[in-house]
Amino acid sequence: MSADMAEDTRAPRLMTLPGVYAPQHDTRLLMDALNREDIGPGTEVLDVGTGSGALALHAAQLGARVTAVDIARRALVTARLNALLHRRRITVQRSDLLSALPGRSYDLVICNPPYVPSPMGGLPVRGAARAWEAGRDGRAVLDRICETAPSALRPGGRLLLVHSGLCDSDVxxxxxxxxxxxxxxxxxxxxxxxxxxxSRLRWLRERGLVHEGEMAEELVVIRAEQA
Structure with a gap:
């Protein structure tokens, strides 16, 4: 998740507690990708790092049975409140990515993880920055998703993942x-x-991640399917 984009007013109106990631352009991009998937009654969806619950609620609106997980307790409270406000039934559970779901598998896993490269290096353990800071290359959480998500997919299952081009989509x-x-x-x-x-533009330019005069960031959605 990136903290850098203005809130996307096209997303459903959701409440967010202080420190919880609000729906932004990356949320909407992933939501559009979700709309193209074959989702209906019986489809089991896992939303990893649910934040406000925006993507989980959208999947539920499409008819899926949804489990939403997050490590931040405020995010869990926010997702539950938004489910009540929108009268959608989702299962909300605390988990560090998929660690609390051993042996479970799904038809679709969606994830908008932290992906902002940070000169500080490590991951914050609390606070709002936990939703976007992702180590020096922005891949501290992405690499864990790439490693663990395949085991959570059923045969033919799909992963939808959004992140910044600064993190190297080829990797x-x-x-x-x-x-x-x-x-x-x-x-x-x-x-x-x-x-x-x-705020860290000079550091990003020194690392060659942002070129001189460049003031835009590319977002990508990656779709991966289990053979």
Missing amino acids: TLRRLSDAGLRARVTDRALVPLGPVLR
């Missing part, structure tokens, strides 16, 4: 392919750099 494709999935980029969008990326 994600390669890791998912190495895990036995057929993976490709299905969506791309350019969005303006927001306050977090602008």
Whole structure:
């Protein structure tokens, strides 16, 4: 998840407690990809890092049976409240990615993980930054998703994953392919750099992640399917 994009007003109106990631352009991009999937009654969906619950609620609206997980307790409270407000039934559970769901499998796994490269290196253990800070290369959580998500997919199951082009989508494709999935980029969008990326722009340019004069970030949606 990136903190840098303005809230997307096209997303359903949701409440967010302080420190919980609000729906933004990456949420909407993943939601559009979700609309193209064959989802209906009986489809089991897992939303990893649910935040406000926006994607989980959208999947439930499409008819899926949805489990939503997050490590942040405020996110869990927010997702439950939004499910009540929108009269959608979703199962909300605390989990560090898929760690609390051993042996469970799903038809579709969706994930908008933290993916912002950070000069600080490590991952924060609390606070709002937990939703976007992702280590020096932005892949601290992405690599774990690539490693663990395939085991949660049923035969023919699909993974939908959104992240910044700053994190190198080719690495994600390669890791998912190495895990036995057929993976490709299905969506791309350019969005303006927001306050977090602008605050570390010099560092990003020194690392060659953002070129001089460049003030936009590319988002990608990756779709991977279990053989």
